Amino acid sequence: MDAAMIQRFMALGIGLAALVAAGCGAKFYTEQADREVYKIVSDKETQALGRAPAFTIQPTAGLQELLKEIEEKAKAAPPPTPPIPAVPTPAAPSTPAPKAAPPAASASGAPPAADKPAASPAAGAKEATPAATPEALPSPVPEPGPGTVRLTMADALRVAVRGSRDYQSQKETVYLAALTLTFERYMFQPHPFATGKVDFNNQDNNGERVKSWDGLPKVGVSQKLADGALVAGNLGLAALKFISPKLGDTIDSTLDFSLTQPLWRGAGRRIVQENLFQAERNALYAVRTFAKFEQDFAVDIASEYLRVLQQRDVVMNEWINYQSLKEGRGRAEWLAKAERLPEFQVDQARQDELRAYNNWIEGRQSYVNSLDAFKILLGLPMTTDIALAPRELDRLAALGLQHPEIRLEDAVTQALKTRLDLAKARDGLEDAGRKVLVAEDGLKGDVDLVASIGYASKSNSPQSARLMLRRGDYSIGLDLDLPVDRLEKRNALRQTQITREQTARTLSRLEDSITLAVRRAFRQLERARESYEIQKQAVALAERRVESTELLLQAGRLTQRDVLESRSALLEAKNALVRAVVAHSIAGLEFQRDVGNLVVDEEGQIHGWHLTDSGR
Numbered sequence: 086m087d088a089a090m091i092q093r094f095m096a097l098g099i100g101l102a103a104l105v106a107a108g109c110g111a112k113f114y115t116e117q118a119d120r121e122v123y124k125i126v127s128d129k130e131t132q133a134l135g136r137a138p139a140f141t142i143q144p145t146a147g148l149q150e151l152l153k154e155i156e157e158k159a160k161a162a163p164p165p166t167p168p169i170p171a172v173p174t175p176a177a178p179s180t181p182a183p184k185a186a187p188p189a190a191s192a193s194g195a196p197p198a199a200d201k202p203a204a205s206p207a208a209g210a211k212e213a214t215p216a217a218t219p220e221a222l223p224s225p226v227p228e229p230g231p232g233t234v235r236l237t238m239a240d241a242l243r244v245a246v247r248g249s250r251d252y253q254s255q256k257e258t259v260y261l262a263a264l265t266l267t268f269e270r271y272m273f274q275p276h277p278f279a280t281g282k283v284d285f286n287n288q289d290n291n292g293e294r295v296k297s298w299d300g301l302p303k304v305g306v307s308q309k310l311a312d313g314a315l316v317a318g319n320l321g322l323a324a325l326k327f328i329s330p331k332l333g334d335t336i337d338s339t340l341d342f343s344l345t346q347p348l349w350r351g352a353g354r355r356i357v358q359e360n361l362f363q364a365e366r367n368a369l370y371a372v373r374t375f376a377k378f379e380q381d382f383a384v385d386i387a388s389e390y391l392r393v394l395q396q397r398d399v400v401m402n403e404w405i406n407y408q409s410l411k412e413g414r415g416r417a418e419w420l421a422k423a424e425r426l427p428e429f430q431v432d433q434a435r436q437d438e439l440r441a442y443n444n445w446i447e448g449r450q451s452y453v454n455s456l457d458a459f460k461i462l463l464g465l466p467m468t469t470d471i472a473l474a475p476r477e478l479d480r481l482a483a484l485g486l487q488h489p490e491i492r493l494e495d496a497v498t499q500a501l502k503t504r505l506d507l508a509k510a511r512d513g514l515e516d517a518g519r520k521v522l523v524a525e526d527g528l529k530g531d532v533d534l535v536a537s538i539g540y541a542s543k544s545n546s547p548q549s550a551r552l553m554l555r556r557g558d559y560s561i562g563l564d565l566d567l568p569v570d571r572l573e574k575r576n577a578l579r580q581t582q583i584t585r586e587q588t589a590r591t592l593s594r595l596e597d598s599i600t601l602a603v604r605r606a607f608r609q610l611e612r613a614r615e616s617y618e619i620q621k622q623a624v625a626l627a628e629r630r631v632e633s634t635e636l637l638l639q640a641g642r643l644t645q646r647d648v649l650e651s652r653s654a655l656l657e658a659k660n661a662l663v664r665a666v667v668a669h670s671i672a673g674l675e676f677q678r679d680v681g682n683l684v685v686d687e688e689g690q691i692h693g694w695h696l697t698d699s700g701r
Contacts, residue, residue, distance in 0.1 A: 118264060118267070119141075121263075121267045122260055122263040122264050122267065123140060123141065125263040125266055125267070125368055126140045126259060126260070126263050126368075126372065127140065129263070129368050129369045129371075129372040130372050130376075132369060133369055133372050133373050133505070133508075134372070134376055138686055138687040139687045140256070140259070140687070142253070142256050142257055142260050147247070148244070148247045148248045148464070148465075151243060151244060151247050152234050152244070152469070155234055155235070155236065155240050155243075155244075156234050156235075159234075159235045223449075225400065225401055225404035225445075225449075226397055226400050226401060226404075226449065226452060227449075227452075227453060227456075227472075229470070229472040230470060232470055233470040233471065233472045234469065234470065234471050234472070235471075235472050235473075235474060236471055236472070236473055236474065237474045237477060237696075238387060238390055238474075238477050238696040238697060239690060239696070239697045241386060241387075241390050241473070242383060242386055242387070242688065242689035242690055242691070242697060243688050243689060243690075244463050244464070244465065245382070245386045245462070245463045245464065245689055246687070246688055246689040247464070248463050248464025248465055249382070249462070249463065249464040250464055251382070252378075252382060252464070255374075255375050255378045256375065258371055258374075258375070259368075259371040259372060259374075259375045262367050262368045262370070262371035263368045263371070265364055265367065265368075266364040266365060266367070266368045268364075269360055269361040269364040269365075270361065270364075272309060272360075272361070273308070273309055273310070273311065273358075273361065274308065275306050275307070275308045276306065276307050276308065277304075277305070277306045278303075278304070278305055278306070278307075278319075279302075279303070279304045280302075280303045281300070281301060281302035281303060282300070283298065283299070283300045284298070284299040284300075285297075285298060285299075286298075286299055299323075300322075300323070301321065301322070301323050302321070302322050303319060303320070303321040303322070304319065304320050305318055305319025305320060306318060306319075309357075311354050311357065311358060312346075312352065312353065312354055312357060313346065313347045313351055313352050313353070313356070313357040314344060314345065314346040314347075315343075315344070315345045315346075316342075316343070316344055317342070317343045317344075318340075318341065318342045318343075319340075319341055320338070320339070320340050321338065321339045321340075321341075322336070322337070322338045322339075323336070323337045323338070323339075336542070337541070337542050338541070338542040339539060339540065339541050339542070340539065340540040340541075341537065341538070341539040341540075342537065342538050342539070343535075343536070343537040343538075344534070344535070344536045344537070345533055345534070345535050346533065346534040347531070347532070347533050347534075348532040348533065348534055348563075349529050349530055349531065349532040350526055350527065350529035350530060350531050350532075351526070351531070353526075355519075355522065356522075356523060356526050359519060359523050362519075363516065363519075366512060366516060369512075370509050370512070370513075373505040373506070373508060373509050374505070374506070374509065376505055376685075377505045377506050379685040379689070380678045380683045380685055381678065382685075382689070383674075383683070383685045383689050383690075383691050384671075384674045384675060384678050384683070385462070386462065386463070386689070387671075387674060387691065387694075387696070387697075388671045388674065388675075389459055389462055390459070390473060390477075391477075391478070391481075391667045391670060391671060392455070392667070392671075393452070393455050393456060393459050393473055394473050394475060394477060394478050394667075395478070395663065395664060395667050396448070396451060396452045396455050397452055397473070397475065398475075398478065398660055398663055399448055399452075399660065400445065400448040400449050400451075400452045402656050402660045403441065403444045403445040403448045403449075404445050405656055406441050406444075406445075406653050406656065407441035407442050407444075407445045409649050409652055409653060410434070410437045410438040410441045410649065411438050412649075413434055413437075413438075413646060413649045414431075414434040414435055414437070414438045417430060417431045417434040417646075418431055418434075430646075434646070456471065456473075459471075459473075477696060478663055478666075478667070480695065480696065481663075481666045481667065481670055481696070482662070482663060482666050484695060485666075486614055486617055486666070487670070487673060487695070488610070488614055488669075488673070489610075489673065489676065489677070491680075493603075493604065493607050496603050496607055496676075496680050497600050497603050497604070499680050499681065499682065500599050500600070500602075500603045500679060500680045500681050501596060501600070502681075503680070503681035503682060504599055504680075504681040505681065506595070507595060507596065507599060510588075510591065510592045510595050511592060513588055513592070514585070514588050514589055514592050517581070517584055517585035517588040517589075518585055520581040520584065520585070521578070521581045521582055521585055523581075524574070524577050524578040524580075524581040524582075525578060527571075527574040527577060527578070528568060528571050528574050528575070528578065529568060530565070530566055530567045530568040531564065531565065531566035532563060532564075532565055533563065533564040534561075534562075534563060535560075535561070535562055535563070535564055536559075536560065536561040536562075537559070537560050537561075538557050538558065538559050538560075539557060539558045540553060540554055540556075540557045540558075541553060541558075599679070602679045603676075603679050603680060606672065606675050606676040606680075607676060609672045609675070609676075610669070610672045610673060610676050612672075613665065613668045613669035613672045614669060616665045616668065616669075617662070617665040617666060617669055619665075620658065620661045620662040620664075620665045621662060623658040623661065623662070624655070624658045624659055624662050626658075627651070627654050627655035627657075627658040627659075628655060630651045630654065630655070631648075631651045631652055631655050633651075634647050634648045634651040635648060670696075674691070674694070
């Protein structure tokens with residue numbers, strides 16, 4: 086190999102290095118990491134869940150794009166808005182005084198202003214105090230505006246998956262665990278390297294300047310084997326070219342191999358691959374933890390969605406009650422004017438009306454606040470206007486109870502088999518046992534077999550870099566470090582032994598906690614079912630009570646207040662029935678989650694639940 090060839094070799098190497106550096110930018114390495122990580126996550130999902138849902142830390146569509154998609158869908162098929170229940174007008178009492186027609190609603194849809202009560206003859210010249218209600222009231226509940234995003238249950242779960250900060254953080258935790266695993270796998274793969282340097286020298290040689298180029302390219306590879314052996318090999322080439330042709334050139338090459346094999350401490354596959362095995366476990370644990378988080382997250386979003394709708398139902402109930410009492414107060418004033426009702430009963434009617442008005446205002450504000458809090462849970466900006474679909478409650482009520490048919494003992498047994506957090510805890514106990522073995526290995530001394538072989542080029546031919554493969558240099562020996570001082574390793578051993586015992590107790594406690602959670606969820610589900618049956622009977626009784634009080638009122642045997650109370654009781658019973666349906670639905674989701682058989686996909690949809698399966 087002459088000097089010109091060496092120059093070409095060095096120039097080629099430098100050029101290739103420049104091309105690689107230019108071509109492998111940050112985007113290249115990012116995409117490479119993503120491919121490896123997503124493959125690992127897919128494999129671990131199959132291992133842990135028996136399925137591999139799509140996983141990425143970069144959403145396929147942004148949150149704003151999803152909101153626009155939902156809004157366009159709502160425009161194409163606007164959901165029917167449930168009408169505001171009208172307040173039945175009670176029958177007019179028998180009175181000699183002329184009765185004025187009730188005021189009509191304003192053109193804007195606001196309820197009519199409260200009637201100013203007439204003075205009672207029994208009160209003399211004293212005028213009754215008017216009800217302190219405003220002339221114009223807002224809508225019973227906030228109505229969606231033109232830019233409002235209307236969310237069904239399925240839409241809310243999709244938005245939460247895209248927008249929730251906690252959800253994104255959990256996904257990134259899975260990614261980082263798999264990313265760590267890629268490095269541990271890399272540690273047992275070949276590690277190639279290519280280094281080099283080129284120096285220009287300008288030296289003084291007895292008053293004469295000597296200029297030269299000095300190049301040293303070097304390539305090689307090393308690999309750690311599964312049993313702990315470290316094998317390395319490298320090829321080096323040193324070239325010295327003088328600018329003055331009369332000085333000639335110098336070219337040397339070397340080829341070296343080395344082997345380091347632990348024979349005592351750090352030997353054996355179980356010890357050597359502990360970090361790799363733990364990284365594999367950690368990636369699996371991250372997938373299990375994320376799947377458990379998805380279950381909790383979906384249940385939390387669905388539960389809060391139903392509670393917000395339930396709060397809206399309460400506001401509507403308060404509004405209807407307020408309207409009923411306002412009508413009753415007006416009739417009481419007319420009865421007092423006709424001297425058929427004492428003044429103190431009129432004051433009671435006014436107090437009831439004011440109390441109902443205050444309850445409605447407070448309930449309306451609570452509903453708005455709960456809607457804002459729900460935005461944060463979904464990960465939406467506070468400036469985003471959203472409205473939930475009241476028909477979701479209608480769907481729940483129409484379908485009735487979806488009660489799982491399973492015995493308590495079977496539910497507990499299934500939970501102890503399928504709960505992902507319990508599987509993680511059981512594997513964690515096995516991990517703690519391995520850590521003890523590794524700590525015991527640390528008490529040993531170091532005995533390493535070290536061997537090397539090297540070849541150099543001909544020493545008597547400066548113009549040639551040909552290796553002398555028949556005249557290599559060999560060496561073999563042992564590196565010793567006897568276990569004389571092992572206090573640090575002793576303490577590490579005791580720590581791992583205690584940690585193993587603590588992990589065993591934690592596992593036992595978790596098994597008891599899961600059993601308790603399933604028992605409580607089962608009892609809550611049964612209690613919710615019983616409450617639902619009771620509330621159905623209460624609604625039937627309240628309906629019969631309304632019918633009977635109206636008939637008795639027409640016969641003059643009851644007062645108007647009795648009718649209003651019966652209607653208020655009917656509304657409360659119907660509202661309680663909705664609450665019972667909501668409570669049972671939430672209890673059912675929590676029971677399935679605690680048992681461990683709740684299936685949630687990558688869009689947050691709960692499989693087997695009509696509010697999500699039918700809404701997709």
